[in-house]
Structure formats: structure tokens, C-alpha cells
Amino acid sequence: MDSDFKHHTLTMDNCNFNFSLINYSALFKNCIEIVNKYQSNQNLALGEICRLLNEKIDFYDWVGFYFLNEDQKKLVLSSFSGKPTEHKEIPVGKGICGQVAKTSKSLIVSDVSKEKNYISCDIEVKSEIVVPIFVDSKNIGQIDIDSKKLNAFDENDENFLKQINDLISKNLF
């Protein structure tokens, strides 16, 4: 045991210090400023929030919003920041996004290679978080974040994204 520990190589890759390195409150304040500034332009506000999160949090490698088309039972990509994706539309139930559309529960997938119901947008992506957006208690869409880092997301990200979604729900809808 002891010798195993001594020979274990410590690199930043096997450390998980996301929480201590991110100032979620400062970023949330920036989101409030964006929403106040672009209140009359929902697309612009969402796009700016995507850009902010993608730029300021190094492991948020793709940030986007999908919204539900209830009649066609599919999610449609709205604003995003990161590599363009082919998956601009996702059927309810398919992939991580589609599962969240169906269950209305946030999903954190620490290793996408182990998730059977997964739609790959970029082979470099290793983990993903999807958090639903509720307007008057109705699930209308979601924020989706991909990371090239394995096991990138935890409950701090989930809480942070829930707050952002509440802010959006109350001010842009």
C-alpha cells in the first residue's frame, strides 16, 4: 500500500480541483450583466452566456442551449460556443440531451465512452453535463456542456448551471 502510494505519479490530470479554481459567483454576476444588457434579445443573451462560459472555464469545451419542439418531439440547437456540431436536432429520448428532455433531470456523464445512449459530436469529448431549463415548472430545454477532460463535472457545476438556467427562465422567457 505504502509503496504503491509513493510510486503513484501525481499530474494535474488525476487531480480534481475544479471547484477551488473557479469563481462561480463572479461568473454568475457576469451572466446577470449579460441578461440585463440583452434582455430584449434572447438569442444574443444566450450566445453571450455560451461564449462567457466557454472562454472562462477551461474545461467547458463546448457550451450550447437546446430547446424542445414539443410537436416534433425533438430538441433544436439554439446558441452555442465551440466546434460546430452536426447534431442540431436531437429526438427526445436519444443521447444524453434526449434523456434529459424525457426525464427532466440533470445528467452528469463522467466518461462518455461508457454511456450507451450517447450521441458523439466530437471524438475528443470525454465527459458531459446537461441541466434542464424550467419555465413555470415546464421543461422547455437545456444547457449542454462537453469537456475534453474525463470526469470534469460535479455538483458545483450542476448548481451553477441550475442558477444560470433560472436566471434565463425568469428574465428571457
Ligand code: SME
Ligand atoms: N452528446 C450529446 C449530443 C449533443 S453534443 O454534445 C453537442 C448527447 O449525447 O445527447
